[in-house]
Amino acid sequence: MPRFSVIVPCFKVQGFLRECLDSVLSQSYGDFELIAVDDRSPDGCGAILDEYAGRDPRVTVLHLPENVGLGRARNAGLALATGDYLFFMDSDDTLTPGALRAVADRLAEAADPDVLVFDYARTYWWGGTRRNVLAEILAEAGADTFTAAQYPKILDLLMVVWNKVYRRAFVAAEGFSFPPGYYEDTPWTFPVMLSARRIAVLDRICLNYRQRRQGNILSTTSAKHFDVHDQYERVFAFVEQRPGLAHWRPYLHRKMGEHCLDILAKPDRLPPRDKAEFFRRTAQMFRAHRPEGAVVDGGTGALEGSWTAYRIRRQTARAGQEAARRAGLVRDAAAARARAGWASLHALRPLDPRLVLYSASSHRGMLGDPAAVYATAREIAPLLHGVWAVRDEETAALLPPDVEHVIVGSRRYLEVAARAKFFVNDVNWPGALAKRPGSVHIHTHQGTPLKYLGADLLDKPGARLGFDVPQMLRRADRWDYSLVASRHAELAWERAYPCHFTSLRTGSPRNDVLVNGGPSDFRERHGIPAGHTVVLYAPTRRDYRRVGHVERIDLARFAADLGEGRTLVVRLHPSLANGPARGAGLAELARRGIVIDATDEPRLTDVLLAADVLVTDYSSVMFDYANLDRPIVLHADDWPAFSASRGAYVDITAEPPGHVARSYRELAWLFASGCWRDEESALLRADFRARYCEFDDGRAAERVVRTLLLGEPMPEPAALRIPGQPAGRDALTSA
Template sequence: MYKVQGYLRDCLDSLLNQQFRDIEVIAVDDRSPDHSGAIIDEYEAADPRVTAVHLPVNGGLGPARNAGLKLATGEYVWFVDSDDWIAPESLTAIAERLAATAPDVLVVDYARAYWDNRIVRNSAAAQLQGAPEVFRIDEFPQLLQVFPCAWTKIVRRENLLRWNLEFPPGYYEDLPFTYPLLCAADRITILDQVVVYYRQRRHGSILRTNGEKHLVMLDQYQLTFERLAALGDRATPILPVVYGRMVDHLLVLLGGSPRLGSDHPANSLRRRFFAGAARLCRAHEPAGWTPPPELGHPVRYRLLKQGSWARFSGPRLALRALRMARGKVRGLRRRGGRLKYRLKRSLLYRYYRVQCKLPVDENLAVYEIYWGAGYGCHNRAIYEKARELAPNVRGIWLVKPEAVATMPPGVEYAVNGSAAYYRVLARARYLFNNVNFPVSTPKRPGSVHIQTHHGTPLKAMGIDTQNSPILAAQNNFAELLRKCDRWDYAISSSPYCSVVWEHAYPISVTTLEYGSPRNDVLTTAPADSAARLRAELGIGADEKVVLYAPTFREYRKPGDPLIDHRELADALGPNSRLLVRGHHLDRGGDGTDADGRVIDVSDRGDIQDLYPIADVLLTDYSSAMFDFLVLDRPVVVFAPDWELYRTLRGAYFDLMAEAPGLVARTSEELLTALRTGAYASPELDAARRRFRAVFCPYDDGHATERVVRKVFHGEDPDPFGPAAPLSGVLPRPLVPAPAVD
């Protein structure tokens, strides 16, 4: 495993939670820089079938598999990729097939699993049909037309060792493993059903990279033919098929694949690949071989084998010129239509486009939260620390017109939709947001987008909400990911958050696991600041304060409270106050009552300013519970609709089983707990501190400084000590039950 923390649990759970249990799982950490290593240690501690291996240096997929093979003791070996997962009860089907046929190699099928929940079966699945129950590869050569991957092959271990089929380093390591493996086997059988769900990651796949590393494909094919030659006469019948597969593969990369960079004929990397491919073809073409009809490009093959780059690339150069000419003609035809369209565009948008053509302002940062809701959250802390540590950078907030009145004196802002708004949005070097900027905002070269998020997630976020019956219909997830693709940095407050964000937002981004900037104030605020706010709200120094901060529910009418606020205040008894903080999407409700026992603080700036005056936090599924942990004060969770919320919104762990404090499932339970003070006990204190160790491991009051120094000055913080293990509070994004197309 390498950089798979967002998917690793899906993989391990899919293997370990099956009815068939006679397996060992050797999990190899290929020096992964994320929390993958900690996750496998956790599984090793919890399940004796798991062995965690940590390699001293990163060596790539091939060497990592070899390291695992050396420790394997099972009768059969299966190399499973750590970002894929296995179909339910497939291990039983595999075990039954192995017992019935005693093969050297069992081949299973797979389906591609996309981020949008599409599951599409292997396009070559038909090649698996019609095979004898047990066969040699020369008796069923059409199997070689299937994608040559190791993770669809379950192999008898003693044979694998006898054949000495180790994986080579570098990309395309499956090629010199799979073809000789199938050739050497005396007994092959097929389980013609989807067993592996092959995750199609939007980022991280070698098929979406480019550069010189793809030259290793030539070496891997050379090794493939050397290993086949070592097998002697038994390889002879399949050489033409393997050779044809190689030719097709080489021509795919030479046919404009971005893996070799620009497809311009002058590209030196493409020319080097072509020269090596030509040598391969001339060295290994079987006697009498002719391109089969399904190859589709016999002329290009002959030009490749001749080795003349000029002849091979000439037609492509002509085609490029023709395409450019056609593009100019189409541009002339559209010019009139474009002019008409431009005249219809708003003056402000044209102004924005003009501003985008001007240089990026290296000393300009813009800040926004909740689509212009005002001044607060992590961005407030970052803005204030940047004024101290990066005073040369001008900070401007983007706010809605109705939020202007809430902006503090001296804080510069631009109203959304104004000329100033479009100007700073177009010109800023640094762009901070805890949601997303509009999809029409381009990612300008030289700009830096920082996603700060808005709290530790219990509820499903990002594409994980595709399984929500409410949110799935309300969101355009493709558009969401296009917005997220602009992120350069994403702030994470804990290892837990890092794992969840990676799963919820499958993008290429640098995670800054530095702690929670908005929580710094909870450890650094002056000792008398809470007293001043109490006095401002008319709360006595000796009065007990309970802060009630419920989350937003998509399935409830806004402003409809779950419980009567006055009842809560009465349950607290005399000499107490109830502060009610509505979610920013669900403001409105009972308001402040006449005698001041219930105080509505929904519009009083940042909730972080209210935490220090609260003796107890009453919440439900809000991220407030994680932030409040920093103060190490009692938390009460009111969860009358947990099952409904979890079903409709989704959750990453079972809050009822792992809560940071007392859980009340009914109004009666809640009122009783408030009357009796049952929310405070040594057992609940211990649970709260365990939670804090997991969710707030870096909240030492310096998270904001770490972010500012990294983003504005490029400084990396000193390494943190190890965080608390994630066991007990496990982010487990649910894998949907696949429906194969």
């Protein structure tokens, strides 16, 4: 008996069917049967299914003599199923890599629940991907099983059949089946979820829900949407036959009203001539099934009135929304004029020679190089007045209480920006910020460049999708000084940003703590056992994929292959922190304690200091980590594709900071054999540090504060010290 029966009804999907089938058959977990049901499809689906069945014994094909629709086709597949769990897939969707393994592991952990709910991502025809917007419901559910009554938020998720697996014995005992019709998922999902005695969740994206250009069947304009009434009648009948579920009637009554009104409100669902009748039938059912004492809220309350009243109400609401939109535009324009006037007023005042405005990572708080400069300025130059620009109050709440801040766009921000003598940032300031004569803009960057940036992206259209290079260069024209940690960085920045700034060979201020061996409480906070070797995996984004994330390593396998005494820590690229990458398995593995997710750690240096070895692909974090003189391993399995799509200033595989693995097998061998920290690794790392960390001497932040903010002399990094040359700002400036 297989663990899973994957049931895939097929009708007019020949263009997507192979991708769907391949996503199942290529899973690393192979204990399943795939039951494909040809619902008398008029295209080539049947032939494709027979082809797959002919070469893979796990595939069973059922050709129906006539078209019966999605629900009955699922029933036909269900009748053939022998697996422990049922997995109903739509034939244009796909499983994500490792999905069945993750589901199987979670089922075992939860001791075979009745239902397991997992996450999904919408994949759009134009290439975009968006994770389920209610994914936090899965994250908040925890590891224990529950009933819908114990955790009713689970019912807020999309009520579809394909984001769950079902214990076949439970389905058989309850006699669940799919009815015919347009909305067949409704009378399946509600009875199943309300009846399940043990529900578990998996906070992982296991399925890609394809969003076709023409939309799915429920997005088409058709009178078939009237079917929703029949389907809810089935749900009400199910509850009526089970007194133990009577307490769900108010919820289902409200849900039905909201669902039907949502269909009615969409302009492209019902033919105009049918809308009044749809409203009448909905209102009739709403009254017929209203539980005694039920409270009708403002939304569904419209169903207690007439169609005319509802239509007038909708028209009034739309008119009010349009009026509010126009009023908002007027207010925004007036506010913009007021802000411009306020800024202009303060621009008439002299610059404050002690005022320094800091920002980092698009106003995300005290981070990176600007934070290191700020901390050093407070220590050795207390007369300087440092203020942080942050994007909102939520970000401001994360700052230490004694740190002064301004919210970007506020009147106080405009005042500070107009009067500050010094500006310190690791990205460009907003375009609206005008650079006053006499002000000094210090650009720290966000690491040593490996990938093409700035003007070099003009020849890489894929890498600059949505990125305005000329606008970026206009903003870079405001830089006065560009801080560099090596001559490589100096040349790359000056090539990428052909602007009138001066390169300063200061080193990277954020790396001072790495050079000087600063403290880190990361291990203690995450409960890493003493004596464990911490392996940090820090991949970068991929420009040849719109979503930026490509799963290069099976994290669970890598953690297992590392063996006892080693802890795997994962830190995603910041641009991927809030996208589907976390849901592709990382969040679930972190919950189970298989890996530690350090993506949200505010201080990267804390993570680097805690790591005994870095595994990365082409992330610039390798240049920072090299200052610790600890082993680095490159996982460069897609270097040709990466360098061709993004461009690179050096072939990092030819000048690596350590051993290079060009496949997962090589990567695992490096750790199994111990070669990751051998003598050759140390020699490669020494050469790498000499090239790319030459100005990082542990005094970079002090050098910036003394030479740029205070105008004092300061010895240049030892790598550049020339006998007889004066110290100070001039000595730090590139030729």
